[in-house]
Amino acid sequence: MADTLLLARSQFALTALFHILWPVLTIGLSLFLVVNETLWIRSRDPDYYRHARFWSKLFILNFGVGVASGVPLEFEFGTNWAPFSAAMGDFFGNILGFEGAMAFMLEAGFLGIMLFGWRRVAPKIHLFATCMVALGASLSAFWIMVANSWMQTPAGGVMQHGRFVVTSYTQAMFNPAALWGVGHMWFACLETSLLVIGALSAWYIHKNRHPEFFLKSLKIAIAAAVLVAPLQIFLGDGSGRVVFEQQPAKGAAVEGHWRTNPPGTGAPWAVVAWPDKARQRNDWAITIPGVLSLLATHRLTGQVTGLKAFPPADQPPALPLLFYAFRLMVAIGFYVLALMLWSVWLWYRGELTAERVGRHRRWLLAWIGALPLGYLAVESGWIVREVGRQPWIVNGLMRTAAGVSALPPGTVLASLIGYALLYTLLLTAFLVFARRTLRKGPDVTAEPPPLKPAAPLQVNAPVPHALEDD
Amino acid sequence: MEQVIGLLADIWFVLLGVILALYVVLDGFTLGVGMLTLFSPTEERRGILMGTLGSVWDANETWLVLLGGALFGAFPAAYALLLHALYIPVIIMLFGMILRAAAFEFREHAEAKRFWNLAFAMASLVIALAQGVALGTVLQGIPSVDGAYVGSVFDWARPFPLLVALGVVCGYGLLGAVYLILRTEGIIQTRARFAARLLAWLTFAVAVAVTVWTPFIYPQVATKWFSLPGFFLILPLPVAGFAAFLLLLRALARGHEAAPFVWTVVIFLASFGGLAVSLHPYIVPPSLTLTQAAASPATLIFMLTGIGMLLPVMMIYNGYQYLVFRGKVTVPGYHH
Numbered sequence: 072m073a074d075t076l077l078l079a080r081s082q083f084a085l086t087a088l089f090h091i092l093w094p095v096l097t098i099g100l101s102l103f104l105v106v107n108e109t110l111w112i113r114s115r116d117p118d119y120y121r122h123a124r125f126w127s128k129l130f131i132l133n134f135g136v137g138v139a140s141g142v143p144l145e146f147e148f149g150t151n152w153a154p155f156s157a158a159m160g161d162f163f164g165n166i167l168g169f170e171g172a173m174a175f176m177l178e179a180g181f182l183g184i185m186l187f188g189w190r191r192v193a194p195k196i197h198l199f200a201t202c203m204v205a206l207g208a209s210l211s212a213f214w215i216m217v218a219n220s221w222m223q224t225p226a227g228g229v230m231q232h233g234r235f236v237v238t239s240y241t242q243a244m245f246n247p248a249a250l251w252g253v254g255h256m257w258f259a260c261l262e263t264s265l266l267v268i269g270a271l272s273a274w275y276i277h278k279n280r281h282p283e284f285f286l287k288s289l290k291i292a293i294a295a296a297v298l299v300a301p302l303q304i305f306l307g308d309g310s311g312r313v314v315f316e317q318q319p320a321k322g323a324a325v326e327g328h329w330r331t332n333p334p335g336t337g338a339p340w341a342v343v344a345w346p347d348k349a350r351q352r353n354d355w356a357i358t359i360p361g362v363l364s365l366l367a368t369h370r371l372t373g374q375v376t377g378l379k380a381f382p383p384a385d386q387p388p389a390l391p392l393l394f395y396a397f398r399l400m401v402a403i404g405f406y407v408l409a410l411m412l413w414s415v416w417l418w419y420r421g422e423l424t425a426e427r428v429g430r431h432r433r434w435l436l437a438w439i440g441a442l443p444l445g446y447l448a449v450e451s452g453w454i455v456r457e458v459g460r461q462p463w464i465v466n467g468l469m470r471t472a473a474g475v476s477a478l479p480p481g482t483v484l485a486s487l488i489g490y491a492l493l494y495t496l497l498l499t500a501f502l503v504f505a506r507r508t509l510r511k512g513p514d515v516t517a518e519p520p521p522l523k524p525a526a527p528l529q530v531n532a533p534v535p536h537a538l539e540d541d
Numbered sequence: 542m543e544q545v546i547g548l549l550a551d552i553w554f555v556l557l558g559v560i561l562a563l564y565v566v567l568d569g570f571t572l573g574v575g576m577l578t579l580f581s582p583t584e585e586r587r588g589i590l591m592g593t594l595g596s597v598w599d600a601n602e603t604w605l606v607l608l609g610g611a612l613f614g615a616f617p618a619a620y621a622l623l624l625h626a627l628y629i630p631v632i633i634m635l636f637g638m639i640l641r642a643a644a645f646e647f648r649e650h651a652e653a654k655r656f657w658n659l660a661f662a663m664a665s666l667v668i669a670l671a672q673g674v675a676l677g678t679v680l681q682g683i684p685s686v687d688g689a690y691v692g693s694v695f696d697w698a699r700p701f702p703l704l705v706a707l708g709v710v711c712g713y714g715l716l717g718a719v720y721l722i723l724r725t726e727g728i729i730q731t732r733a734r735f736a737a738r739l740l741a742w743l744t745f746a747v748a749v750a751v752t753v754w755t756p757f758i759y760p761q762v763a764t765k766w767f768s769l770p771g772f773f774l775i776l777p778l779p780v781a782g783f784a785a786f787l788l789l790l791r792a793l794a795r796g797h798e799a800a801p802f803v804w805t806v807v808i809f810l811a812s813f814g815g816l817a818v819s820l821h822p823y824i825v826p827p828s829l830t831l832t833q834a835a836a837s838p839a840t841l842i843f844m845l846t847g848i849g850m851l852l853p854v855m856m857i858y859n860g861y862q863y864l865v866f867r868g869k870v871t872v873p874g875y876h877h
Contacts, residue, residue, distance in 0.1 A: 142639070180862055
């Protein structure tokens with residue numbers, strides 16, 4: 072059973088960490104497509120249409136892998152976590168059902184029109200379809216974060232005969248971690264996508280390929296990210312304070328904080344350390360007095376419960392992983408903020424023109440280098456959130472060990488290996504084809520469809536292939 | 542209170558049935574076309590087959606995701622028990638779905654399409670087989686103690702589930718063929734007509750075998766079928782199914798384009814209805830009845846107001862997408 076537990080956890084970690092890479096871009100990029108289509112319809116500048124067409128090529132590749140890796144998660148709770156599903160389904164399963172009905176279906180129901188319907192529907196209907204895809208993508212983040220937050224801070228029901236029964240949907244859905252979690256994740260999607268859009272645009276500019284064209288997308292990315300980056304730090308801080316309030320063991324584990332600070336004193340903050348669970352202390356640490364109280368409670372002498380207040384069986388595992396994953400995420404948050412301040416300053420100085428932008432090599436490289444940072448931060452954040460929740464599957468209500476399906480370890484090992492092989496294939500193929508698409512670049516002469524269609528739409532007539540722009 | 546739970550559970554049984562039926566018909570033809578691409582002699586013809594799916598395959602598959610979520614919410618105990626018991630078929634189906642989605646997308650980009658073409662067709666076959674095996678395993682019974690599965694992970698590897706799997710593969714193939722009659726013309730349509738006739742007979746043969754075998758495997762069905770008034774309640778379904786089969790053969794012989802699809806869907810719905818009536822009041826025979834597996838009334842009502850109300854909306858916008866892309870596909874590519 073111990074083997075099955077470890078294997079089931081590994082499989083969930085693999086499938087979830089792999090899957091989350093794709094929807095983050097789907098969510099942000101679909102909104103970016105909405106922005107471009109709107110700009111095109113309002114300004115009639117065909118470049119925005121061409122941007123929409125170009126970025127939707129990346130979108131579809133990314134979306135395909137997202138769907139491929141997302142479907143298994145809908146079923147993995149049942150296959151590998153059957154006791155958890157049976158006990159917690161009254162709320163948790165229902166929320167996944169809502170995700171399917173409100174988010175995935177909306178996305179899928181308009182995806183075909185968004186990708187292939189350019190010549191079949193009027194531009195405004197096309198924009199509507201793109202909006203629905205974007206709305207569906209964002210709603211899926213909402214529902215999944217509501218479900219996940221409930222596992223962190225369950226509320227709105229009672230345990231009856233080993234089953235969670237909902238008594239208040241408002242309380243269960245808007246549990247203490249939910250709104251901060253939804254906001255933090257949604258902004259993570261925006262920030263990651265803006266970094267990808269900005270970095271790729273910067274790469275084209277750096278290569279001197281259509282600099283004027285890509286300055287348009289880079290400027291959209293900067294204009295949005297300069298708001299998103301500081302707000303994300305604010306949301307991260309808020310999520311963190313909920314953790315210290317609601318899941319003190321997780322908070323203490325993330326910070327390598329062992330002893331509760333006595334009243335009237337501030338808790339010290341370990342900048343770097345090596346937390347050691349076996350010895351119940353940090354092997355070494357560089358600390359700043361008083362700062363943790365400030366970070367965790369926004370008060371100078373706020374009490375921060377130490378890990379030693381919990382028996383080792385109730386403490387999260389893999390302390391150094393939690394400690395450093397958290398620090399990586401925070402460092403990326405501040406790097407992005409600095410990059411945005413630099414970008415805005417250059418923009419303000421009038422440097423972001425096709426003639427002058429090429430001179431700012433280092434700035435362009437800083438952008439290009441930021442391409443993977445959003446993904447790294449998202450993965451780190453999920454590790455902190457989920458490993459930090461251990462040893463609970465639903466915090467305080469059910470232990471992870473009690474939630475796992477009693478399967479033979481060999482069977483779970485086989486499926487784990489299968490996932491690893493398939494996902495390696497998917498990632499490799501995606502990188503190969505995405506690279507090909509990006510090297511090919513945009514079609515900067517593509518003619519947009521007429522904005523005011525004079526002739527009535529003929530859906531029945533076969534569309535000549537020459538009209539279809541691939 | 543008992544009655545309220547029973548009524549809510551029945552409503553959700555019907556809604557899940559509707560979602561499952563939509564999934565089986567829509568992804569059924571998608572999987573069927575996928576399997577039929579194995580027999581496409583040229584890349585151009587295969588491209589046309591794929592083109593009939595381009596704009597809709599993702600939405601079709603999504604009905605299964607919705608089914609998973611709705612089953613999890615409405616009958617958590619059934620979701621848990623079924624997926625645990627069907628671990629190997631479900632995982633194999635999921636692997637198939639991963640590969641199918643990837644192959645569908647990547648073959649458009651690949652210069653050497655052979656690998657992705659084969660992956661797409663084989664993944665479609667594997668998904669159909671796995672779903673059939675899963676259905677057969679459920680019909681032969683899922684043993685449990687205190688809601689937890691106590692059978693082996695290999696309970697599916699028996700003759701009955703494998704026969705059902707064969708039936709599902711033929712049935713999906715038939716759906717794919719009649720869909721192609723509707724969406725293509727010329728040589729592809731002619732070949733689809735031939736495939737449809739062959740697969741109709743095969744599906745019919747396997748369906749008869751499964752129907753005869755089921756009462757021996759699943760005694761509760763026998764008592765239900767061969768008692769009054771159960772007999773007369775169920776009787777219209779096989780009669781309707783058989784009539785639709787005859788009408789399908791006639792429509793194929795007369796060269797109709799839309800009728801074969803309609804009659805095939807009627808055959809599926811009749812089998813489906815027969816299955817649902819035979820199962821009721823069980824959701825996982827012989828372990829869980831609907832009321833035993835149901836979530837709390839508050840949850841069932843909450844879901845009804847949300848997901849239940851959205852169901853018609855989903856059907857409307859999915860229908861709109863079909864409308865936008867209706868018509869014959871004559872050139873390869875997804876832009877149809």
